[in-house]
Amino acid sequence: MIVIGLTGSIGMGKSTTAEMFEALGIPVNSADQVVHSLYEGEAAPLIEAAFPGTAPDGKVDRVRLSAHLLGHPGDFPRLEAIVHPLVRARETAFLEEARARGAAMVVLDIPLLFETGAADRVDVIVVVSCAPEIQRDRVLARPGMTAEKLDAILARQTPDSEKRARADYVVDTGHGLEAAREQVGAIVADLAARQERN
Numbered sequence: 001m002i003v004i005g006l007t008g009s010i011g012m013g014k015s016t017t018a019e020m021f022e023a024l025g026i027p028v029n030s031a032d033q034v035v036h037s038l039y040e041g042e043a044a045p046l047i048e049a050a051f052p053g054t055a056p057d058g059k060v061d062r063v064r065l066s067a068h069l070l071g072h073p074g075d076f077p078r079l080e081a082i083v084h085p086l087v088r089a090r091e092t093a094f095l096e097e098a099r100a101r102g103a104a105m106v107v108l109d110i111p112l113l114f115e116t117g118a119a120d121r122v123d124v125i126v127v128v129s130c131a132p133e134i135q136r137d138r139v140l141a142r143p144g145m146t147a148e149k150l151d152a153i154l155a156r157q158t159p160d161s162e163k164r165a166r167a168d169y170v171v172d173t174g175h176g177l178e179a180a181r182e183q184v185g186a187i188v189a190d191l192a193a194r195q196e197r198n
Contacts, residue, residue: 001098002105002191003121007113008128009157010150011139013173013180017128018109020184027101029094030109034087046082051075063144070152084116105191114158114166126187127167129160130174 006021006028008014015032022028039047039060047065048055054065069075091108098106107126110118119125139150164170169190171183 001103002195003095003123004105004107004191005113005119005122005125006107006109006128007111007125007163009135009160009163010111010153011135012128012130012160013138013171014109014111014128016177017126017171017173017180017184018107020181021107021188024185024188026105026107026188027094027098027103028107028109029091031087031091031111032109034090035083038083038086038090043083043086047079050078050082066149070149073152076156080116104195105188112157114163115156119166124168124191125166126169126171127160127163128171128173129164130172132160134174135160 004021004026006014006018008017015030018028018030035043038044039055039062044055044058044060047060051065051068054061054068065079069079095106108118108122110116113119113122113125136150139145140147169183169187171180171187173180
């Protein structure tokens with residue numbers, strides 16, 4: 001089974017690209033979706049204990065947590081120490097289930113693939129990218145997003161140029177959905193051909 005690591009900086013179109021892999025029948029494990037689920041369940045009391053007032057009703061209030069971290073960036077490692085092991089456990093379960101079902105390939109959609117050392121756990125890296133001005137326009141159009149918040153997020157992410165340099169494949173989402181879909185199809189075909197050769 002080929003494990004594809006899918007990553008890309010904020011606003012590059014990674015989630016949409018993950019859906020394109022899924023549409024081709026490839027199981028996808030989204031770290032973001034796992035975190036959402038954890039924030040509404042088992043991680044909430046742990047985060048509330050570490051950051052009082054951020055999960056008042058048994059669910060993490062992402063706005064409050066984000067505001068806290070923006071003011072106290074040194075607290076990121078404490079949050080990551082809570083969340084990352086839980087995310088990793090879900091990822092392991094996903095991979096075991098996919099192997100048991102005989103999946104030929106799977107996608108691990110991990111925004112911080114390089115930053116968390118997850119690149120060592122995948123066979124192939126696909127980086128989703130676009131021009132910086134397109135990225136900025138997309139992100140600043142999101143509700144509640146500010147230039148300050150975007151800069152803080154980008155400061156914690158591996159630069160796009162470095163991600164592209166370390167990628168096995170790059171999907172450029174700056175030319176529209178159809179072009180991106182064609183790129184994803186070509187990647188899947190290439191990986192399937194690689195499997196046949198081995």
